[in-house]
Amino acid sequence: MKKEYRQAFSEVDAIINMMPLELVNKIPRRFIEMVREEKDISYNPIIKEPLEEEKLMNETIIILGLIYRDFLVSKEKRKELQLSDAEELRQVEEEIREKYNPDNLFKKSPNTQHIEEDKKKEELTSLVVQEEKWYQKIWNVIKNIFHIEKKKN
Numbered sequence: 001m002k003k004e005y006r007q008a009f010s011e012v013d014a015i016i017n018m019m020p021l022e023l024v025n026k027i028p029r030r031f032i033e034m035v036r037e038e039k040d041i042s043y044n045p046i047i048k049e050p051l052e053e054e055k056l057m058n059e060t061i062i063i064l065g066l067i068y069r070d071f072l073v074s075k076e077k078r079k080e081l082q083l084s085d086a087e088e089l090r091q092v093e094e095e096i097r098e099k100y101n102p103d104n105l106f107k108k109s110p111n112t113q114h115i116e117e118d119k120k121k122e123e124l125t126s127l128v129v130q131e132e133k134w135y136q137k138i139w140n141v142i143k144n145i146f147h148i149e150k151k152k153n
Helices: 003-018 029-038 058-072 075-099 110-125 134-152
Strands: none
Touching: 003 029, 003 058, 003 134, 029 058, 058 075, 058 134, 075 134
């Protein structure tokens, strides 16, 4: 497993140790054990409250989001979060489908060619940094964890 993930698990373990007992009891014991087994023993994060002021790793934030969504919220709130995630994912997929539609991929009319050139110029002049959605980060972390686990066996 990558060092970043092991360090993220160390940070998550430190945060779990700071949590009130009633919240820790909502997290499955097997999950907590997995976090403790996979953490980097040589990395000792110094995490203080409030967490908003701490500079946590992106992977840590993703794992904490996963814990929050899957274990700590009520069933109603979990469904809300899942629905909003599904809606965001649907919108992204629709944008991609429109952008890379195979039916329109090779069709360029003379009228749209100058519009596309203007868009390219505008894209070059404005630099926009887009962050990955939190659910996509969680998914990538989980994929990487299991992908690496498969290589070990």
